Amino acid sequence: MQGWEDIRDEVLRRIRARDWAPGVTIPTEEDLARDFGCARATVNRALRDLADQGLLERRRKAGTRVALLPVRRATFEIPVIRREVEGRGATYAHRVLSWRRMVPPPPVASRLGSAAELLFVETLHLADGLPFALETRWLNTRVVPTLPDLTLVSLNEWLVRNVAYATGEIAISAEPADAREAEALGLAAGAALLVTERVTRGDEAPITFVRLAHAPGYRLRSEV
Amino acid sequence: MQGWEDIRDEVLRRIRARDWAPGVTIPTEEDLARDFGCARATVNRALRDLADQGLLERRRKAGTRVALLPVRRATFEIPVIRREVEGRGATYAHRVLSWRRMVPPPPVASRLGSAAELLFVETLHLADGLPFALETRWLNTRVVPTLPDLTLVSLNEWLVRNVAYATGEIAISAEPADAREAEALGLAAGAALLVTERVTRGDEAPITFVRLAHAPGYRLRSEV
DNA sequence: CAGTGGTCTAGACCACTCC
């Protein structure tokens, strides 16, 4: 007996073995369904999965072709920091370094699409007592009327649980540590940091902008 | 008329609006199918999509619950460098800086699971004539008997088109530029570089290890 | 216009897992 995963694996095998070389059109779903002795929907599920991975290109009428330059899609899981630290077998802690109301600097304002005064919070995340990441957050308090005790729960986590979001973007880059980051993370200024920046927006208003500067040694990993 | 995407959007709306709060069990597929006036398979497709995104957790018998701490899954497209440069509207070029046979350094050998002699190739990728990324590659020539003229086609691209691969991993980190990278990219030593490292393996033998050190300003982006 | 993928349906059986 065979399921759609078996069919996907067999198609994948034929692609890798170059039975179906890059650029060539493979048989139609109907033909494959007959060959494999299953329903067309099952073949469709298998081919759709491979197309989602970028290995096949599908177009109505034109058929299904093996991708010439497969665009690898690497998926990274971006968990809440506490989970990430605990997942490494370390003990999580966080410390709020400062908070105040302030008008965001231009780069933050433009990303959020709002130059209104925001709550600024600086949090150091620790793994086994050592600096793990410095979080720099600007928060629109209009959409978040009541706040938790920041010393008890990470704002990061509280927002995930309590605020409805609509859309967002993530950007990853490498940047030299500025004076503040270097001090908080216990590094020399200019040290290479992996920085992730996230913008989160609600239906109407922007919610928050977060910049996470990770201590050296941090890696994002993905299987392909 | 409604399709599975409409149902997915409506479920997403209810999650965001907290009609269905984090942690609660939502109605069964059968119930939802009746409510929406469609077949169960259509509801299944919609809920499966949201579960794949990490917003729902599904278990047989237990039902479908709204995730408490949704693990955001950010998907980044990792295209061939030429495509990436051209996608930014720039002109692509590459220059092979050096190549030789050598035993890989221990970190590379352990990643590939092979300490045999490999072909080492150093390639500078250019966008509009400016350094874009420095590629450092170790290639198992046993699985790649014939090589192209490296000055004509990027080894990166040639491999994608001509070598069957089975599995691989990608890791992303921030690292200070070493002397070689700084020279090739025209930077000061220690500059923060976004580094992507990829291991590719065939059915039996390792194929290649690639390290890409991207010039400052490089960002990976993803919608969430 | 015609061929191909995209999706929906109604029903069925199965696999897993909670009780």
Next chain:
DNA sequence: GAGTGGTCTAGACCACTGT
């Protein structure tokens, strides 16, 4: 044991697009 999601089927109609 029983409830729920996971998947398959056979058929149908539709949407897109190359010719």
